Amino acid sequence: MNVSCEENIVTVEGVRDFRLSQILECGQCFHFDKLDDEIYEVVAFGRAVKMEQLEDVLRIYGSTLEDYDRIWRTYLDMDNDYGIIKDSVIKADGALKTAVEEKSGIRILNQDFFETLISFIISQNKNIPQIKQCVKNISHRFGDKVIGYNGETFYVFPDVQKLHAVTEDELRECKVGFRAPYIKNAAEAVYSGDVTKGKLDELDIAQARELLMTIKGVGEKVANCVLLFGLGRREAFPVDVWMKRIMEQMYFDGKDTKKPDIEAFAVKKFGTLGGYAQQYLFDYARTTLFK
Numbered sequence: 001m002n003v004s005c006e007e008n009i010v011t012v013e014g015v016r017d018f019r020l021s022q023i024l025e026c027g028q029c030f031h032f033d034k035l036d037d038e039i040y041e042v043v044a045f046g047r048a049v050k051m052e053q054l055e056d057v058l059r060i061y062g063s064t065l066e067d068y069d070r071i072w073r074t075y076l077d078m079d080n081d082y083g084i085i086k087d088s089v090i091k092a093d094g095a096l097k098t099a100v101e102e103k104s105g106i107r108i109l110n111q112d113f114f115e116t117l118i119s120f121i122i123s124q125n126k127n128i129p130q131i132k133q134c135v136k137n138i139s140h141r142f143g144d145k146v147i148g149y150n151g152e153t154f155y156v157f158p159d160v161q162k163l164h165a166v167t168e169d170e171l172r173e174c175k176v177g178f179r180a181p182y183i184k185n186a187a188e189a190v191y192s193g194d195v196t197k198g199k200l201d202e203l204d205i206a207q208a209r210e211l212l213m214t215i216k217g218v219g220e221k222v223a224n225c226v227l228l229f230g231l232g233r234r235e236a237f238p239v240d241v242w243m244k245r246i247m248e249q250m251y252f253d254g255k256d257t258k259k260p261d262i263e264a265f266a267v268k269k270f271g272t273l274g275g276y277a278q279q280y281l282f283d284y285a286r287t288t289l290f291k
Helices: 020-022 065-075 083-091 094-102 111-123 128-142 160-164 168-172 177-192 198-203 205-212 220-230 241-251 259-289
Strands: 001-005 009-013 032-036 039-044 049-055 058-062 145-146 153-155
Touching: 001 065, 009 065, 009 153, 009 168, 020 032, 020 039, 039 065, 039 153, 049 145, 083 094, 083 259, 094 259, 111 128, 111 198, 111 220, 128 153, 128 160, 128 168, 153 168, 153 220, 168 177, 198 205, 205 220, 220 259, 241 259
Parallel strands: none
Antiparallel strands: 001 009, 009 058, 032 039, 039 049, 049 058, 145 153
């Protein structure tokens, strides 16, 4: 890939295995808005940018080369060869070939741990537009203002220090409902040092999952999403209603199967590729198979 910058527009030429809409809209992140086909506003890591893709060219408006190297290159997982990853997933199970080909532009983002934790606590029993609105509400009310790519004001997601000071009633005003005490407990756990990225990074995945699940409202699915999207644990395999349906159909003869049994099967079958397999299957099931 060739990366250049002119007038705060970073241009990345020669992107492969990359489709912006599939990356942002596959259910792994929630702080973005679609402006047009393959054009999005994205707020992450204290920045508000516009991303636009035209064929194999990605442009990031409102970014310097330093920001690209420090933030967006990692965020978009640009240093991983997804051609190899996709081939490896298909080799692990040829039955995934259709899902991988249909969703061939997906990449797993490397997101902020705390924002990911709170976002997936919010995600319980909510659809993606509702989750996005809650994230936006919390950001507007408690996050810092930043000047975006177009000179307008955007709001970043509050850090743990700011969210720790927020009351449950104030959170409910952001439309998070019954999740307000869960968010408070999560903020307290991170603020106090009981559950931190540093501690989680030192644990194996089973231990990290158990530690995350000490937070009220964090079950196996939410914990696995945080591991996969906020901690870079690519072996994590979140199982929600979509994954349960597709896994039962593909591997359990359509029989009702408990989520822990599905996860155990996936871990054994896909190993370190589990998170990638999950994303291809999840988005394929959600947008195509069970549409």
